[in-house]
Amino acid sequence: MAHANAELINALRRTAEKLAKGAAYQWGHMGSCNCGNLAQELTKLTKAEIHQFAMQGRGDWREQVEEFCPTSGLPMDLLIADLLNYGLTTSDLQNLERLSDKRVLDRIPVEKRYELRHNVRADVVLYMNEWARLLEDELLPQVKIDLSFMKTEETSVFAHQV
Template sequence: MAQPNLTLIDALRRTAAKLQKGAPYQWGHMGSCNCGNLAQELTTLTKAEIHEHALAVGRGDWQEQLNDYCPTSGLPMDLLIADMLEAGLTSSDLQHLERLTDRRILERLPREKRYLRHNFRDDVILYINAWADLLEEQLLNKIKLPNLEEIEEGVLA
């Protein structure tokens, strides 16, 4: 699972909010699909640039792009994927995002909402928000605050 961090959580929340407000969404378009919309938030690339990078390689959808990813190729699509991985994602995260299949995320949803359709905007928004919530909880759980007694002892000493 992704490394929880503020940049990634914020990008997920921005992605879901933009989709909610009607941002272009087309599952068959590499720049405006599930991963493409997140890529727009994690990079400075537009949907058209992302799609162009993908077509230049000619490897198919995000699943195939990720299977063939080579961090040293210098290809624009591989550089884009590298940027997304640097943000704390894994290849597996992106593959799950494209199909809305990560069980850890799906288990957080009410039972009747766990069978998501990967090419339906509302299901993508639900999945991304649940993922952001999960990462935020994981990040907050890493923060250890001193208890009140330790604080008072430090102030009084």
């Protein structure tokens, strides 16, 4: 599972929101499918650029991720390496393309969980939002907030009241 971090969580939410609002979506197009839309958000590449990179390799996202070689120099491998730098794993990319990560699916109500279709915009939006919530739930316990400054303010407020 992805390394939970704010940048990835926000990218998942922004991608889901854009898809919900009508961003280009076509599951059979490497630049505007599930992974392609998230890749657009994280890398700022266009759907056309992502698709062009993918056409230099073979297969869909799952197959290209399976054949991923970080030292090949191929544009698609460089793109995948960039996505991994955001905390994603190769399994995350394969699961996103098919909406198949068990931990994400377990959080979706049972009546909807078994009806998800990997190539339906609304299902992709639901999956991405739930994945973002899962990552956020993992990240929040790690966040430490220093509130020591409040103790000095409280002390000074009480000192002025006396």
